[in-house]
Amino acid sequence: MPDSLAVPDTTYDQWLAEVRRVLLKSSPDATDEEFRRAFETRLVSRTDDGIALRPLYTADDVPGPLPAPGQAPYLRGSHSAPRPWEVRQRVWPSVPGSSAVQELESGTTGILLAVDSSDVAAAVASGLDGVLLDLAPITLDVRDVERQVLAACALLDLWESVDVDQRRGCLGLDPLGAWARTGGSFDLSLAMDEVGAVVADAGQRAPRARVVVVDGTVWHEAGATEAQELAWTLAAGVWAVRELVARGIDLRRAAAALEFRMSATDDQFLTIAKLRAVRVLWSRVLEVAGLPDAERAMHLHVEGSRAMLTRYDTWVNALRSTIACFAAGVAGADAVTVQPHDLLLQDGGSPLGRRVARNTQTILQMESHLDRVVDPAGGSWFVESLTRDLEARAWELLQQTERASGIVAMLAAGTVTNALSEARAARQAQVAVRRRPLTGVSEFPNIDDPAPAPMPAPEPADGTLFAPITAHRLAEDLEAERARADAVAGASARPVVYLATLGTTAQSTARATFAKNLFEAGGIRTVTGPVEEFAASGATVACLCSSDAVYAEAGARAAASLRAAGASRIYLAGRAADVPGVDEEVGLGCDVLDVLGRALDVLGVAR
Numbered sequence: 001m002p003d004s005l006a007v008p009d010t011t012y013d014q015w016l017a018e019v020r021r022v023l024l025k026s027s028p029d030a031t032d033e034e035f036r037r038a039f040e041t042r043l044v045s046r047t048d049d050g051i052a053l054r055p056l057y058t059a060d061d062v063p064g065p066l067p068a069p070g071q072a073p074y075l076r077g078s079h080s081a082p083r084p085w086e087v088r089q090r091v092w093p094s095v096p097g098s099s100a101v102q103e104l105e106s107g108t109t110g111i112l113l114a115v116d117s118s119d120v121a122a123a124v125a126s127g128l129d130g131v132l133l134d135l136a137p138i139t140l141d142v143r144d145v146e147r148q149v150l151a152a153c154a155l156l157d158l159w160e161s162v163d164v165d166q167r168r169g170c171l172g173l174d175p176l177g178a179w180a181r182t183g184g185s186f187d188l189s190l191a192m193d194e195v196g197a198v199v200a201d202a203g204q205r206a207p208r209a210r211v212v213v214v215d216g217t218v219w220h221e222a223g224a225t226e227a228q229e230l231a232w233t234l235a236a237g238v239w240a241v242r243e244l245v246a247r248g249i250d251l252r253r254a255a256a257a258l259e260f261r262m263s264a265t266d267d268q269f270l271t272i273a274k275l276r277a278v279r280v281l282w283s284r285v286l287e288v289a290g291l292p293d294a295e296r297a298m299h300l301h302v303e304g305s306r307a308m309l310t311r312y313d314t315w316v317n318a319l320r321s322t323i324a325c326f327a328a329g330v331a332g333a334d335a336v337t338v339q340p341h342d343l344l345l346q347d348g349g350s351p352l353g354r355r356v357a358r359n360t361q362t363i364l365q366m367e368s369h370l371d372r373v374v375d376p377a378g379g380s381w382f383v384e385s386l387t388r389d390l391e392a393r394a395w396e397l398l399q400q401t402e403r404a405s406g407i408v409a410m411l412a413a414g415t416v417t418n419a420l421s422e423a424r425a426a427r428q429a430q431v432a433v434r435r436r437p438l439t440g441v442s443e444f445p446n447i448d449d450p451a452p453a454p455m456p457a458p459e460p461a462d463g464t465l466f467a468p469i470t471a472h473r474l475a476e477d478l479e480a481e482r483a484r485a486d487a488v489a490g491a492s493a494r495p496v497v498y499l500a501t502l503g504t505t506a507q508s509t510a511r512a513t514f515a516k517n518l519f520e521a522g523g524i525r526t527v528t529g530p531v532e533e534f535a536a537s538g539a540t541v542a543c544l545c546s547s548d549a550v551y552a553e554a555g556a557r558a559a560a561s562l563r564a565a566g567a568s569r570i571y572l573a574g575r576a577a578d579v580p581g582v583d584e585e586v587g588l589g590c591d592v593l594d595v596l597g598r599a600l601d602v603l604g605v606a607r
Contacts, residue, residue, distance in 0.1 A: 012058055019043070047270065048225040048427060051389045057381035063388045069374040072293035073283035075276055075387070076375035077332030078300075084371040085328075086110040086335035087361040088139060088301065093117070093127035095348035101130040106355070107362045110137040110169070112337055120147045124154040134162040139259075139301070139335075140172030145186060148173050149194045156205050167206035170213060170259045170301075173198060176236050177215040180411055183464030188408065196247030199257050210259040210299060212240055216278075219416075220263040221307050221471035223424025226274045226390060231397030232416065233260065234281055235407035238398075241289070252295055255286055260298055263305040264324035264336075271324065272377050273386040275302060275331035280391055281398070301335040302328035309344055310475040311452045312482065313440025317341035322360050329370045330377050336361060345452050417467045424472055431474055432593040441475045441482075442592060447494075447520045451486035478521060481596045484605045485523025495603040497571070498539035499528040500562060502546035502554055511573035512545040518586060519543070522596030524603070531558045535565040541602060543571035544582065555579035569602050 023038045024030045030038075043055045067073065070080030088110040092098040100111045111131065117123035120142075128138065140155060142148045152171035159167040175191035199211045216233035224232065237258060244254035262278060264271045279298050286296040304324045309317050318341040328336045338357040340349025348354070364370045377383040401407055410416050430436040437443040461468050485495055497519045501508035516526045527537050534542055542562045544555060551574065559570050559581030572579055575587035586595055601607075
């Protein structure tokens with residue numbers, strides 16, 4: 001390359017000096033402390049665990065030499081060579097059209113069989129009817145603890161038709177997850193007695209299959225931060241191994257019997273770092289337990305997050321799930337499940353939803369060749385730093401859990417429930433002010449999207465020891481407000497807010513667009529026009545939309561005109577305009593959930 005075209009080397013200090021010049025261009029004499037505060041405020045964001053995300057990373061941020069792929073502590077994956085992950089799609093035997101055979105014929109390479117029938121053995125047999133059990137790994141998904149062992153035994157019996165080495169998958173026993181979800185409503189020790197017996201039996205009848213699921217989605221769906229999800233999932237794994245060993249299972253067999261299940265979200269890099277971190281931390285746990293390097297690898301099943309899904313504009317869920325699946329594949333998941341984009345609209349999703357979910361994985365493997373590279377994110381200064389920070393925070397929380405006598409004791413004491421409530425409240429507060437935007441719900445809502453059917457309320461659990469760990473979604477609070485408007489729209493007419501524009505189109509468009517997004521997120525239709533046409537619109541609530549300069553000049557007169565024309569409430573799109581006659585200002589950073597709730601009240605929409 002000619003010297004004239006060569007890019008000169010730039011040091012981090014030089015970059016920082018340029019950043020300082022731009023950030024403090026109006027204050028060239030600012031102190032180092034003032035620059036530090038400006039840098040932190042404007043260029044550094046933080047995860048829900050308080051981990052700083054900086055704008056630039058360098059080689060100095062990589063924590064030492066990286067292990068090779070397939071070597072402990074398995075930061076870079078459990079295998080030394082590229083291999084496709086298992087495309088493990090869920091099948092609902094009770095849903096018409098959801099068929100294991102059809103999934104396998106269409107590209108799925110493993111089955112996740114959801115069993116919710118009272119006749120468990122028949123449900124397992126019918127759900128796997130026609131499946132070549134020597135070719136397809138089978139994993140059971142049974143939420144009811146009373147049916148888990150029955151389903152596992154039914155699958156073991158079906159596997160008798162194939163050679164022992166061809167019996168692959170996971171029997172899906174998850175007593176701790178069921179115990180957490182039901183508030184400790186059954187005897188966990190007795191349940192583990194049955195699990196121990198199945199582990200011992202499966203060791204002879206299906207030695208290549210895993211038996212127990214350590215389900216991190218329990219914590220994720222209840223609102224846990226990434227570090228909490230990691231720590232409590234690891235704590236559940238520690239508890240399961242201890243319980244199995246106490247029932248006479250060899251430590252090696254106990255560890256090998258576990259399969260871990262984690263959630264993947266549309267936060268690509270945080271998901272990659274979390275899934276890399278969980279392997280490292282589990283390897284460290286088993287190292288402390290005394291297992292050699294070769295026996296410390298984790299088998300990791302990653303499922304697309306239900307917490308990120310929405311019930312409005314559900315096609316956006318397909319985009320979210322694509323990012324989540326990509327992140328899981330990049331992070332080295334052994335098996336991945338993608339949710340149908342319309343899963344929340346009907347049981348099992350639609351046939352098209354199941355097809356799109358399955359093909360998402362097929363495209364990433366067979367067209368993008370994502371499975372032909374080991375640890376694509378390895379060596380990324382940002383990913384390595386984020387992985388290390390998550391490891392440190394999660395390990396600290398795991399140690400706190402152990403000092404509190406373990407995850408079961410923390411659940412029984414209500415400590416986990418309280419921590420989840422705090423984490424979820426903080427996250428929902430970000431959603432409310434749109435610092436965590438939800439496309440199709442809080443951003444760019446489709447006001448003409450058909451209203452989904454109401455979701456059934458969960459049945460209260462009887463005989464609980466603690467408050468059950470319940471699933472929540474990021475969009476559910478905003479969706480609840482929109483459902484109020486949908487109910488009125490179905491009965492008569494959708495509530496309306498009139499966007500009264502002032503000045504030129506250039507002066508009013510930005511804030512009119514902002515106000516349209518805000519009100520339509522609550523199912524309130526907007527009509528845009530000049531102040532003079534408000535009376536003819538039939539609306540009773542208005543929102544002024546223009547620039548600060550126009551507000552200062554004409555805002556008070558416009559508000560008076562709207563009031564005289566019958567406006568019962570007048571909003572102003574913007575902040576700190578202080579225009580006489582305006583009831584409320586709405587702008588960036590306002591609590592959208594609160595604004596919408598009160599706006600619907602004003603419009604006479606019942607709660």
